[in-house]
Amino acid sequence: MHYATLGTTDLRVSRVGFGGMSLGADAAADRRLLAQAQAGGITLFDTADLYEHGRNEELFGAAFGHCRAQVVLATKVGNQWRPDGQGWDWNPSAAYIRQAAEASLRRLRTDYIDLYQLHGGTLADPHEEVIEAFERLREQGKIRHYGISSIRPNVIRRYVPGTGLSSVMLQLSLLDQRPLETVLPRLATHGVGVLARGALAQGLLAGKPNREYLGHPAAAVQAAATAVAAVAARLQRPPAEVAGRFVLDTPGVTAAVLGIRTPAQLAEALQLARSAPLPPEARQELLRAAPANTYEAHR
Structure with missing residues (x-):
């Protein structure tokens, strides 16, 4: 298992993380899956107070x-459930961040959160109020590091540089190369770690039927998936591993956070974590098959 330091901080994480947005209905089976992930060398486990209430x-x-002490727990804040439980509202106020942090600590059964992230923005x-709340929580020892989860370049620019931000979680894949334009270079320049989600593009790069995705027509999605499959066949690796390695091999990426819901998906994630980088010619082949897209909004 390979590990990396999150930005310029002392927080070391596995290069593949476990994203826990939606697990199954069997809590015992879910706990076994998490235990197997940790035993396999995964140390980064990402969740949010929003997920499943x-x-x-x-x-x-x-x-x-x-x-x-053997795991890195990352969670998120900012989406406040309504009293009736029917939907949520965005609330980035300092008062709510402090209140939500206490509730997350209780649910996580811990006295500190390794990485506390603003869930949007x-x-x-x-x-300034957001940063002040995070800094206060860090001074109190309730969080070790803080970051944001955002795909908006203009929001990211507000936080980098000039704050104690350790990381940005964003979406990145062969079919979503938007961060490569300006966001990843900016974060690398300022020593901010990158947690990349969406490496498989909702499964489109790992065998799911093609469809339009982020402005790419279905034919373009199929061309990218075909290139991934061709590289996978030549290198004798699974397509999911090739798609994941594209993300992990991208300069500036600290870790790929995968949505792991089944033992089969966990096995794929562990294999990815132990895999070698793609040969340069294979990466170029993938890039030729999927022309880069750029952010159209929130620039």
Whole structure:
């Protein structure tokens, strides 16, 4: 298993992380899956207070209480469930961040969160207030590091540089190369780590039927998937590994966070974590098959 330092911080994470947005209905089976991931060398486990009304955090807390020091727990804040449980509202206020952090700590059964992330962000947010809340939580020892989860370049520019941000979580894949234009170079220049999600483009690069995706017509999606399959066949690797390696091999990426819901997906993730980089010619072949797209909004 390979590990990396998150930006310029002292937080070391596995290069493949476990994303826990939606696990199954069998809590015991989910705990076994998490235990198998940790035993296999995965140390980064990412969740959010929004997921399943906090039950996802509770699951992580139950799974890792006995080995807390051996895992890196990342969660997110900013989406506040309405009292009736029917939807949520965006709330980046300092008061809510402090309140939500206490609730996440209880659900995670821990006295500190390794990485606390703002779960989105807009230009209208009280930027200084958000940073002040994160810094205060860090001074109190309730969080070790903080970051944002955002695909908006203009929001990322508000936080980098000039803050103590350790990471940005963003979407990146062969079919979503938007961060390569300006975001990844900016984060690398300022020593901010990158947690990349969406490496398989909702499964489109790993065998799911092609369809339009992020402005790419279905034919272009099929061309990218075909290139991934061709490289995989030549290198004798699974397509999911080739698509994942495209992300991991991208300069500036710290870790790929994968949505792991089944033992088969966990096996693929562990194989990816132990895999070698793609040969340069294979990466160029993939890039030729999928022309880069760029951000059209929030620039």
